[in-house]
Amino acid sequence: MAKEKKGVRLEHISKIYKDPKTGKDFYAVKDQNLEIEPGSFVTLLGPSGCGKTTTLRMIAGFESPDEGEIYLGGEPINALTPNKRDTAMVFQSYALLPHYNIFDNVAYGLKLRKMDSETIKKKVTDILALVGLEGMENRMTNQLSGGQQQRVALARALVIEPGVLLFDEPLSNLDAKLRVSMRTEIRRIQQEAGITAVYVTHDQSEAMAISDKVIIMNKGIVEQVATPQEAYYYPNNKFVADFIGECNFLKAKVTGQDMVEIGGTAVKCATGSLSAGADCDVVLRPEGATLSDMGAIKGKVDYSCFMGAYQDYHIRIGESVIKIQDYNPKNKKIYKVGDEVYLNFEDNTLYAL
Amino acid sequence: MAKSQSASLDRKKLMADPIMMTTIVLLVAFLTIFILYPLAILLVDSFISDNGLTLDIFKRVMALSNFRRAITNTLKVGFLVGIASALIGLLFAYVEVYVKLRTRFMEGLFKAVSMLPVVSPPFVLSLSMIMLFGKAGIITRFLLKIYDNSVYGFWGIAIVQTLTFFPVCYMMLKGLLKNIDPSLEEAARDMGASRFKVFMTVTLPLILPGLGNAFLVTFIESIADFANPMIIGGSYDTLATTIYLQITGAYDKEGAAAMAVVLLAITLVMFIVQKYYLEAKSTATLSGKASRERMLITDKSVTIPLTILCSALAIFVILMYICVPFGAMFKTWGYDFHLTFKWFGQVFTKYKGLKAFKDSFVLSLISAPITALLSMIISYLVVKRNFKTKGFIEAVSMLAMAVPGTVLGIGYIRGFSGGLFGTGILQGLYGTGAILVIVFIVRSLPTGTRSGISALRQIDKSIEESAYDMGADSLKVFMTVTLPLIKDSFLSGFVTSFVRSITAISAIILLVTPSYLLITVQINEFAEKGSFGIACAFATILIIITYSSVILMNIVMKYFGTSRKVNLEEN
Structure with missing residues (x-):
């Protein structure tokens, strides 16, 4: 549908803000280098204040970078105003024009492009069908539910066929269930439209569900650029490991290629580029181990709770406490607080940092 | 960086x-x-003479006894009007927000009071003040048989300005009172405080910056007011009228400029305090929205006296405005009441x-x-x-x-x-x-x-x-x-x-x-x-x-x- 999918490239982008309390300058975004492939769905993920929205707003043109250059489809766009950039943004608050009905909201960008009314009518009707709002043209925005308003915002951005579509936490004002169904919807529409999308969120499950690539940011710095699987199984560092999903860190020592020693017990574990003898942290996902009466590492149950899909355990091993989720507990032995248990790691689940 | x-x-x-x-x-x-x-040129006028930077012009106007008197007059009036307006405004705001006004008549009165000063020319109240209480005033001469009452001067200005400006305070304070979360006061009541105690220890401290704000806004309005002192001031000159006379009567342009700088300096200082200190403070303490409707006071021992006080004031203000069209229709005010x-x-x-x-x-x-x-x-x-x-x-x-x-x-x-x-x-x-x-x-x-x-x-x-x-x-x-x-x-x-x-x-x-x-x-x-x-x-x-x-x-x-x-x- 899009005229032309465009890639986005950020070269050494920095943005400096003044801290309103101390009056000191600080980097909201620091030396960011990104390559966003045409047609791909990329998510900027991180806690609040990590610079993800600032990055998005720099791409849209609302903020100007203090260092570096932004390219859209190969062209530098630093000096272009937002209205001259081939981008369209879906806002957190939807930002629909409250004095227009749905049709006029969606048609707004097309009218600015001086299209004739026949074309506009057809395009608006088509796009409203794509987002599932056929026949709602004459409603006012305040007659729509949050999810519907979000669809209008999406339609309005899509209809002008931008080179890149920008999303600023678009689902954060919706309730949990709607959020899940809307994100699949957004992904479907992006695929159908074949458009480049940059998406900002602080919700890691949303990021994993929707993206080809996630860019994990912290304090203005990009921590990792990876597919959701890579980021989950092979995090670059503790921050990424912790932010993407739940995780435990076990103190260990590398003993050889893909072998570590945890508390005196030798365990198979991907060691990456770490060399033998190095101290390391082993990343253990809660679902990466099962409990039994005998096995590799011994511990004691501190907490045990039935959660439906899994039994939730806190296992004390020496000084540290490890969280384990044992799935499908119906057919398994349930341990009580105080029981002695052994941890068994599933193959290929451990990763040393 | x-x-x-x-x-x-x-x-x-x-x-x-x-x-x-x-x-x-x-x-x-x-x-x-x-x-x-234009403001800069006033500074130039009053500080620079033929032989460069000088304070001579200021020294000259400060030596004028009528100018010195005008400064004290203005400040005195402004102070009194500021306090009176803020208090009357508070009374009206409190009654509207806290007390159950049963009748549409009362609502109408309150609305008229907030509306009249907005639509009327600035000196209307001075006119009616003279017509009601002056030498030929209906109330003084015909009702009270006082034949030599003088409304001109300090009290005339002060009363007229208070009646003109208090509605502004009323509107400002009404907004603030509405923003107080009723549960704050209910909590105090619940712990055993009397209504008066709640007002003194909860409500009043919360709106104190707002009250100060209302005072300063009125103070500025009062000392900047020209029309009322002009008509009802008589020989009691304020800064605004003195400056006017200095340029129209004495043709002393530099002197008038220097006087204007003095007046401007006073209003500017007040304005800066009001704008950057009090306004911020009054909204900071009351930024919250009321979480739900306030239980209005229905206790007769509170409602009746407050209602009577407010309606008496409101009716008085409205009467003063009504006086104007009648003034235009009587043959000779004070002597011949045939309509014409x-x-x-x-x-x-x-x-x-x-x-x-x-x-x-x-x-x-x-x-x-x-x-x-x-x-x-x-x-x-x-x-x-x-x-x-x-x-x-x-x-x-x-x-x-x-x-x-x-x-x-x-x-x-x-x-x-x-x-x-x-x-x-x-x-x-x-x-x-x-x-x-x-x-x-x-x-x-x-x-x-x-x-x-x-x-x-x-x-x-x-x-x-x-x-x-x-x-x-x-x-x-x-x-x-x-x-x-x-x-x-x-x-x-x-x-x-x-x-x-x-x-x-x-x-x-x-x-x-x-x-x-x-x-x-x-x-x-x-x-x-x-x-x-x-x-x-x-x-x-x-x-x-x-x-x-x-x-x-x-x-x-x-x-x-x-x-x-x-x-x-x-x-």
């Missing part, structure tokens, strides 16, 4: 937007020439009333849309956009609020009678209708801008950003998004500016030339001469004009306004 790149990019983006660029340049030029320059239309007739036959109304009406009608649009543009730029001179634009348009009309008038005389800096540039402006229109605009700009800014703050910033992002340029965003969303604010800015202009006098009286007849100037003249019949006839027609324009605005807003149709989401 250097923010130079973003600054230069922002500049480039601005340059790429010629409409926005031009708007900013024109605005800065307008504000500089018509607000800053001869004064209205004379207004048009003998005293060129038609021309006066036409001149005032046309000039105000020209300035109103310009002011409304200008203040909406300024509010849009201040709230929604980021650029270098933004701080300047906001500060100067707000500064105009602190400038008394008399000071502005002297500034214009000194600044434009010989053209800019005496060079003859823009000299053609002086003495024309155009300069009157400009004064109207400058005088109404701060109120319009303030209401525009608060209206725009209600609107989520991303609504405009989304339009901008879709490809609309600044002009398009302003015309298709901003303006439609603040239509009501624009409309009320239009009418407020019209009403303020048509009832303005303080700056205008110094600048008007015989080729223009303005109603307010006429009223002032006839009131000075003691021709109350004619003055009242002029004033009555003026009130009818302003009142109907406000009614018209309400009707237009009801049917074409935005706010009722569009439920703006508050994020």
Whole structure:
């Protein structure tokens, strides 16, 4: 549908803000280098204040970078105003024009492009069908539910066929269930439209569900650029490991290629580029181990709770406490607080940092 | 770390937007020439003589005993009026927000009290004060049989100004009281505090900064007031009237400029304290929204005395306004109470009333849309956009609020009678209708801008950003998004500016030339001469004009306004 999918490239982008309390300058975004492939769905993920929205707003043109250059489809766009950039943004608050009905909201960008009314009518009707709002043209925005308003915002951005579509936490004002169904919807529409999308969120499950690539940011710095699987199984560092999903860190020592020693017990574990003898942290996902009466590492149950899909355990091993989720507990032995248990790691689940 | 790149990019983006660029340049030029320059020229006038920098002019005016007396007079009146207005305003606000007013009659009274001062010319109360309590006053002479009562002087000014300004305090404090979360007071009641104790320990401390704010706003209004002291002051001169006499009577332009600088310094200091200290503080303590409806006080021992007190005051104020049309219809006020239309007739036959109304009406009608649009543009730029001179634009348009009309008038005389800096540039402006229109605009700009800014703050910033992002340029965003969303604010800015202009006098009286007849100037003249019949006839027609324009605005807003149709989401 899009005229032309465009890639986005950020070269050494920095943005400096003044801290309103101390009056000191600080980097909201620091030396960011990104390559966003045409047609791909990329998510900027991180806690609040990590610079993800600032990055998005720099791409849209609302903020100007203090260092570096932004390219859209190969062209530098630093000096272009937002209205001259081939981008369209879906806002957190939807930002629909409250004095227009749905049709006029969606048609707004097309009218600015001086299209004739026949074309506009057809395009608006088509796009409203794509987002599932056929026949709602004459409603006012305040007659729509949050999810519907979000669809209008999406339609309005899509209809002008931008080179890149920008999303600023678009689902954060919706309730949990709607959020899940809307994100699949957004992904479907992006695929159908074949458009480049940059998406900002602080919700890691949303990021994993929707993206080809996630860019994990912290304090203005990009921590990792990876597919959701890579980021989950092979995090670059503790921050990424912790932010993407739940995780435990076990103190260990590398003993050889893909072998570590945890508390005196030798365990198979991907060691990456770490060399033998190095101290390391082993990343253990809660679902990466099962409990039994005998096995590799011994511990004691501190907490045990039935959660439906899994039994939730806190296992004390020496000084540290490890969280384990044992799935499908119906057919398994349930341990009580105080029981002695052994941890068994599933193959290929451990990763040393 | 250097923010130079973003600054230069922002500049480039601005340059790429010629409409926005031009708007900013024109605005800065307008504000500089018509607000800053006239004030600066007063400083030049009063500090620089033929032999350079000097304090001689100040020494000279300070040596004038009538000027020294005017300073103390003004401060005394301002202080008393400020306190009285804040307290009466608090009483009305408290009764409206906390006490159950059972009748529509009471609601009507309260509404009239808040509305009347807005639509009436500034000196109407002085007129009626003289007619009710003066030598020939109906109340003093006919009811009380006092034949030599004098209303002129300190008490006259103080009472009239208090009655004129307390409704402003009432409206301000009403807003604050409504923002107090009722559960705060209920918690205190629950712990055993009496109603009076709750008021003293919870309510009052919460609104104390707001009360201080109300006091200062009234104080500034009072010392800047020209019309009331002019009519009812008698020999009791205030700064505004002294400055006026210094330039119109003594033709002492430097002296008047120096006096104007003194008056300006006082209002400016007050304004800065009010704006940057108290206003911030009063909203900071009460930023919360009331979580639910307040249980109104129904206890008769509270409601009855408060209701009686408020209605007595309200009826008194309304009576004073009603006095004016009657003044225009009695044959001879104080002696012959036969009804007649001869004064209205004379207004048009003998005293060129038609021309006066036409001149005032046309000039105000020209300035109103310009002011409304200008203040909406300024509010849009201040709230929604980021650029270098933004701080300047906001500060100067707000500064105009602190400038008394008399000071502005002297500034214009000194600044434009010989053209800019005496060079003859823009000299053609002086003495024309155009300069009157400009004064109207400058005088109404701060109120319009303030209401525009608060209206725009209600609107989520991303609504405009989304339009901008879709490809609309600044002009398009302003015309298709901003303006439609603040239509009501624009409309009320239009009418407020019209009403303020048509009832303005303080700056205008110094600048008007015989080729223009303005109603307010006429009223002032006839009131000075003691021709109350004619003055009242002029004033009555003026009130009818302003009142109907406000009614018209309400009707237009009801049917074409935005706010009722569009439920703006508050994020």
